[in-house]
Structure formats: C-alpha cells, structure tokens
Amino acid sequence: MTAREANDSPDGPTILWFRDDLRLADNPALQAAVERGEPIVAVYVLDEESSGIRPLGAASKWWLHDSLLALSVSLEEIGGGLVLRRGPAAAVILSLVAETGAGAVVWNRRYGGAERAVDTEIKQAATDAGIDARSFQGSLLHEPWTVTTQQGGNYSVFTPFWRACVAKGEPRHPLPSPDAITPFDDAVASDELTSWALRPTSPDWAGGLSDAWTPGEHGAIERLAFFIEQTLDDYAEHRDEPAVLATSNLSPHLRFGEVSPFTVYHAAEQARRGASARRATSATKFLAEIGWREFSYNLLFHNPELATRNFRPEFDAFPWPEPDARALRAWQRGETGFPLVDAGMRQLWKTGYMHNRVRMIAASFLIKNLMIDWRIGEEWFWDTLVDADPASNAAGWQWVAGSGADASPYFRVFNPELQQKKFDPTGDYAHEFIPELGTAAYPRQIVDLGETRQAALAAFEAVKRGAAASAPPAG
Template identity: 40%
Template sequence: MRHLVWFRTDFRVADNPALYDAAADGAEVTAVYVDCPGQWQDHGKSAMQRDFLSRNLQALNEQLAQLGIALTVLTADRFVEVPALLAEWVEARGFDALYANREIGIDERRRDKAVQQTLTMPCRVYNGDCVVDHGSLTTRSGDMYKVFTPFAKSWLARVGASGYRLLPAPAALGEPLSCEPLSLSGERVSSEAWPAGEAAAAQRLTQFCQRSLRDYGERRDFPAEDGTSSLSPYLALGILSPNQCLAAIEAELEQLPFSRGEPGFVWLNELIWRDFYRHLLVAFPRLSMGRAFKPDTEALQWSRDDDGFRAWCAGQTGYPIVDAAMRCLKQTGWMHNRLRMIVASFLTKDLHIDWRRGEAWFMARLIDGELAANNGGWQWAAGTGADAAPYFRVFNPTTQGERFDAEGDFIRRWLPELAEVPARVIHAPHDWMDTHQPGHSYPKPMVDHARARLHAIAMFDALKDREAV
C-alpha cells in the first residue's frame, strides 16, 4: 500500500493524526505540501509568518527524511487550482489513499471538498487542531454554543470524562533519506527571532510550564514582563498541538486543573478559548467571509476616518499604551494579548472604525496570524462577536496603561520620545512634556475617551431603536 499525507497547517510529526494513521499499517508513506502564494496574499497573511512557515517547512522536511518519508512541495497559485494539480500528481504515482488533518476556513473547506470530488482514491480527514472535535459540543437543542462560558463548562466536562488523545511520532519507515533545502517564494520578513521546528516549540512549551504556568494568571497581563507562553506562532502553523499543551500542563502539575483557582487553570482556559473560536468558525461559515457573528451589528455606523486609522496603525494616537503596542507589532510581528484587547477596543470604541480594518491590519503583520483567533478576538472587542453583553465594554486606554504598565517600562521601550517622562505621568504625558520638553513631537490624544465611549454606546443603542421600529 502507498499512502499520501497532505500537510497543511500541521507541521509536526508527533500528535499528527493523519500521519500516524497513514503509517500505522506498515504502508509506504509519502508527504506533500501544496504552496499557494496567491491565496496567501488573498488571505492577507503576513510576510513574517510566510518566512516562519518556510523555515518550519524545511524543519519538517528534515524530520520526515529521518523517518524515511520524502516530502514534495507543489505550487498552485490559488486553492482553485489545487484539485487538478493534486489529481495529476497523485494519479501518476499510484497512491491508495490520501490522509490529511482538517482545515476550518471556508476557502479551505471548499478546496478540500473539490479535492475529494476530483480524486478517485479514499480521502481520510482528521481533527488535528482542537482538543475536542469541531461540532461535538452542542447545546441541548443540538446547536453550537454562542457564548464562551457554557462552552467551557461542556469542554471541561468532556475532557474530564474522556481525557484527550496524544499520539506519538510514527516509527521510522525506512532508512533516513537525504533532503534538499526547501524555501518558499514571495515576500518575506525575517522571523529569526522565533526558533523553527518541532523541537524548539516543545522546548518553549516545557520551559513555559516550568517557569510560568503556576503564576500565569498573576503575570499574563503585564506586557513588560515575560509572563505569557509566546507559543501562538507555533500553534498557528500546527508546529505544536493543543493536546501537547495539555500533556505539558499535566506533566508539570501531575493533573489537569478543572476549576478556577487551581494552578494552571488560567492558561488551560486560554486553550479552551482557542477551541471555542475554532468551533465557531466551523459552525458559522460567515465568520470566514468578513461578516459579523451577530447579524444585527452589520448595521453599525462605523466611521470612515482614514486619517484616524493611519494614526492608529502608526502608533500616533497620543495614548502611550496604544502607541507602544502598535509600534511593537510593526517591528516584531507580535503583540501581547492584553495589548491586543486594548488597541482593538481603541480602534472600534474610541475611533469607531470598523473592526474588519483592524482584523486585516493584524493579519498582515502578525507572525501568529490565524483566522479563528484573530477574528474572534476582534469581534469580541468590537461587540459584534460571541459574547453575552459586549457593547458597553469599552477599555479606557489610560487606566489600562496605569494598571498593566504602571511604571511605563513597556511604553518607554517602544516610545523613545517618552524615555524621560516620569512614571507618575507616563500614561498622560502631554502637560509634563509641554513644560519640560517644549517642541516635542509626541501627538496630543486624538480623541477624548469619555466622549468617544458615550458615542460607542450610542451606536449600539441605535441598533435597539431599529429593532423596536
């Protein structure tokens, strides 16, 4: 038997259901990756993530070669070209079955359906990206949960009762193979700050659990500290699986935490959020199409302030925590999660600019850009997403900065023009700078937050008025 494993966003050999089953019965296994540079651009993904993908593809190539599995890279500019390309390549080589782990975006699902309809051999598809399989957690009426808390309760009950499945890497299928270096074409921005490969991801996971898992809940919100896992780039490309994260928690704590207050639960809860957003993307395809989760919020009257959007993008809003976060993103391709919430709230609730513009800006720059999490986070901040009572949640950027960067250490790292500003005024530095640094270039706050907040609430109240008519 000859089996073909189609790698997509699952660049690992351990805990890879498709690879594990393809190799389980002693079949000859070949691997393929189909690069779609035009689709990458259409989806607005970042040049830094493309560089990270290219480096991790080479790492996967070397791992597979050690197992006696050859990896071939095919190129089709866009997904629509994949079925014919793959069919021609497959039929010339006489494979008996195709194995792949599911991808959940609507374009990917349409591509996979077309591939299955085109190929004449069996196509076996697995859940390789969630702890609990998509669609398997539902309400009593059989619907997908639309609010996180009941989903999380159901998730915890399922995992508590059934556990999770962690698969080993397959045994070597033959002698190690030589492999040529692989490199993807297209625009690239260096991702060298992030070590590539499954071993590097596993090492980071272990180090995080040993050093930070227990006090993650106390340290995760402070961007000047190294209190987060920084594992999202590896999860986004499937270099690391969520099951491996659960196993690392269990190895460190000797059990999984199932209730708030237990050490490690706060980080486990973040993994549940990840599953939640991915389940939503499968259940509601409109989320892949730039549509709001709550259809009524499509009527929100967003501002078309292009100058305001450009100021936000450039980190020139006059609110130090917002500006520092945006400049950090521009230079590193990554942003601390607390800061993502702050800047998303500022764009949508202070500047009243459509969340979709922020979502696209993030995706085009993040090394960990991933549709379900990025879309879910932006819609949560904007008040259009899966949340019980979102519209009156408006982050005050000044008090957020005072609370989570009290001494201004993070702000000074990214805003050198504020380097000399004392901590007591770092979050509202303008009067001090006008007195002590006349002629400074740091902009005044572009909006009055109190007034902007009232306007944001009024935008949502107007939706209720429309429903009442």
C-alpha cells in the same frame, strides 16, 4: 492519465498532505500513513487560488518559510522528504496522486468553510477513483460537531461551551513521532521554497521577528517546556501584565500546528496535578485559554464568514463613517499619543506579536475611539501577526467590537490610560517599545477619549433602538 489508470495497485504510495500541522509528533495523519506500510510522499501545498481561501499575511508567510524548512529537515532525519507544490489544492493533490500512482491520501482536518469545501472535493474525487482518502482529528481537542447544547444547537457563550468540553472527559494522549518512514523511490518534482518568496526582501523587515521567534516543531516544544517549567506559576496572577513574562507565547506554534493542542493540554494538566495551589490555579486558567481557541474554531465552523460578517446581524446597521486615513495610519504606526496602544502596535510591527491584553486595548481604541470598522483592524492584524489565526483573530475582533459571540458589551470601552495604570503602572512595557516616550518627540494624543467614547456609545444606542423597533412583538 487518470488517477485510476495510474493506480495499478491499491498498495500504491500514501500521499501525506501537510497543512496547519507542520510537525511529526502527535500527527494522526502521519501515523496513519506509517501504519499503512507503503512509501510516503509528504507534500505541502501553498494554495492561494481555491475559491474562498484567504492568502496568508506577510508575517505569517515569513513564519511559514522557516517552519517548512524545519519540517523538511525533520522528515529527512527519519528517511523522508517534503514535496512543495503551489496552486489550487484539489488540482495539485489529485495530480500528485496520478503522478505517483498513490493508493491513499491522508490529512488532518481543518474547519473553515473554504477549506472544508476543498477537502470534500478531494475526498470525493479520490473515492470515485478507487483511492483511499481519509482525514483525522489533529488540530482541535473537540471537533465542532461534537460539542452541542442539550437541544443539539451550537454554543454562542464561552463558559457553557467549555463546561461541556470538560464534561466530555480527558482528551486523548498525544501520539509519538515515528522513528522512520519509507520514502517513495521515484523522483517527484518539487518547487524550491525560495521561489515562493515568502520572506521579505525589499525591504527585509523581518529582523525583529527572527530575534523573537524560532519557527518549527523543535522551537514549539522548547517554548512549551520553558512555559511549564519557568513561567506557569505566574500565569494566573500576571498574565494581563505585558511587561511580565507570564504567558506561553505558544499561539504561532499552535497556529501552524508545530505543536498539537493535545500535547499542550496534557503538559498543563500534568503540571496541575499535585501542584501547589498557585500552580494549579494557573494551569486551570491556562487550560481555559486553550478552550477559547476551541470556542473560536467552533464559531468559525458554524459561521465561515466570521472575518467579514457580524456574528450578531443587528450590527450590520452600525453607522461606520468613512475611516480617517490619518488616524488609521497613526494607529498602525503606534503614533496615537496613548502609550499602551502605541507600544502594542510597535511590538506588533517589530516582533509580529502583541500581548493579548494589549490587543484588546488596541482593538477597542480603533473601533470605539477612532470609529473605524473592526474588519479593517482584523485585516491589519491578519497581515502583521505571526499567529494570525483564522478563528481566533476574527473572533477576538468581534468580541471587542461587541458584534460577536459572547461579546464584550459595546458600552465596555477599554480606556488605554486607565488600563496602563492597572497593567503597566511602571511603564516598563511602554518604554520598551517607545524610546521617545516622555520627550517632545512623542506624538500628542490624536483624540479625546471622553468625547469619542460618547460618540461611539451614541451610535450604538441608535443601532439598539433600530433593532428593537424592527423586532417582532413578543408572544
């Protein structure tokens, strides 16, 4: 039976397709479904099969499991439920349309190339079958095609990009959660969440993640409120100090859309207005960091292969050696002999998270002291971070490597010893995650920082000379 045959009435139920927006508050697709007035079939599709779709890493799968549980409970509280399906999203959604006789399909937009291709396929097939298919802006303050240079091009430097965003005026205010939804009366088959095996079992390494995080919309709102009320004042002054609780820790909640950027933006903006100079400065700085998330998605939209291809093509000639397996393993385990790097990597393994300043230091060490391709580090973070974001993760690694947009110059090498003296001078952060620090059990340093820095700079200079030699003459 085709979708058209199943759709006896244009007033059939609405398929509400959840993706990276696992929340009820400020969910434009959910609001559109409620306003349509028909019963709602809410569905989440675990798609690891569509062409180009990148499967989630292990830590993100752990988060997804708990987030879906939380979403299901929230939907039940307002009269609905959550259908779980696994497979290629286009086939799954169109099959569900046929099963239910749906008259509409709604979702909030995503911005990766493969994801947009899936959405286009569904929208075209649904439209051809006489079904209303609509998508909405729920995940970015400013969608990529709305922020362009005066010449109509794309920004590759953050500061003018964010200036252009700010000039567009205040983003819309968040939408309220619906009080109730009309459920679809007929039974709809759903997978059991446990059958997806998103949680680790043999062994169960997620104990530290469970101690550190509360996935789901309620956890996101509580974390946002705590940040605004308790730690925002310290943000501008102390956000680079990993031992100080001064950052929001909202990144995994934003990654899975348990809170919208509009909600976060207006909470920070409200805190900024009429506040003390210190609080206002911190709020402004925090809003700019939300801007970096926007900038990363702008880059991903225009460069779908951001996680695998150098943004700056001259870096394609960089002479990456065969990675040293022992050095890579030492980095992954936090056994390099450099405390700030090791503490960060152990924090990552224990909690699924790493302080952003330490991320830059750990990434720089892998790329420029171990001479290991940034893509290998990006893959490790993708698998181990609970906030492994397809835009921010790739853009961040390319920024450190020097191959990305608005990149840190390649000759900027984060010296982990100097960085520790500056940002963890008492060693509180390092000692928290390295109990054997200062004893004979702690590993020796696996490389000489000066020698490896010079080797990396020499390789980069060779690439620069090659690029200059191959460039066309000026004029």
